[in-house]
Amino acid sequence: MIQFVGAGPGAEDLITVRGAKLLEQADVVVYAGSLVNPAHLARTKQGCQIYDSASMTLEQVMDVMIPAAQAGKLVVRLHTGDPSIYGAIREQMDVLDAQGIAYDVCPGVSSFCGAAAALHAEYTLPDVSQTVILSRMAGRTPVPERESIRKLASHGSTMVLFLSSGMLGKLAEELIAGGYAPETPAAIVYKATWPDQRVFRTTIAGLEQTAKDNGISKTALITVGGFLGDTYERSKLYDPSFAHGCREASK
Structure with missing residues (x-):
């Protein structure tokens, strides 16, 4: 076996x-x-x-x-x-x-889960994003054109990008061309959950320089989206005015 x-x-x-x-x-x-x-x-x-x-x-x-x-x-x-x-x-x-x-x-715990833990973040915030896109920049392994970063960025969803930390200038260009504002929050998580883990919060426009300033060129995940910001709606699940199968709504 x-x-x-x-x-x-x-x-x-x-x-x-x-x-x-x-x-x-x-x-x-x-x-x-x-x-x-x-x-x-x-x-x-x-x-x-x-x-x-x-x-x-x-x-x-x-x-x-x-x-x-x-x-x-x-x-x-x-x-x-x-x-x-x-x-x-x-x-x-x-x-x-x-x-x-x-x-x-x-199965195992993916590094994208480890990155969220390192960021103390929730990828799926109400009224911000309910979708997480896991993808990568095209390199020696090509990416189908329909899955280009530019096209995926048009959704405005939370994005977690693997195998792309050595191409952050081009990545930022593609994200912005796809519809994200340059000031959209972003983060670089180097070696999530390892003893030498490091987290760098920045914006899409600042990704490349942040990586250069901190010597990051591989073994890092890039996260992008409003989930890294401060504005979101409270969940309905724990809202006292919202009823569901396990709880009646408060008056």
Whole structure:
């Protein structure tokens, strides 16, 4: 059996209970060394074989995992955050399907959740935004034209942008061209939940300079939108004048 496990956003105690147990039981671990906190590996048992996939190709990863699974070993493929978001797991699962190898997925806490925690923020504020867009700037991996930052920005929703901290000048241009005002609140969250986490609040227009001033070029999430401001409406859920199935409205 192969288990794809989300390691969480960084802090070693933000892996799920299930994920931690799978790591403890694993005979083989293949982890994304460039992103996963190596402290997670301390959970592994003596004799567990550990491979850092940072320098490996898909084929090399499969050459480790498939023979181990066929030999009856428990293999953990440890991904950062939640493996369903920019985890490149579909291509791995397709190979395993073709080989008839059983696998399962253990979800993890995504870094976009860790960023909100670091910001002490709520992405979905009433009368501000009820939609969160997770996306990225086009780089070596292209983005469909219909999902360009400019087009997504036209919604005015909360945006959390992965893999874009090295292109903040262009990102700001695209956000503004899409409809955001230059003074729209924005934030850079570097290594959310890690011990060396840093948070920088700015505006869309100030993103590039803020990153330059603080030496940020990678391993950061960019958040954009009015949720970072001070104006919003109180939720109906806890409004005394609002009735629902668990509570009558106050007069």
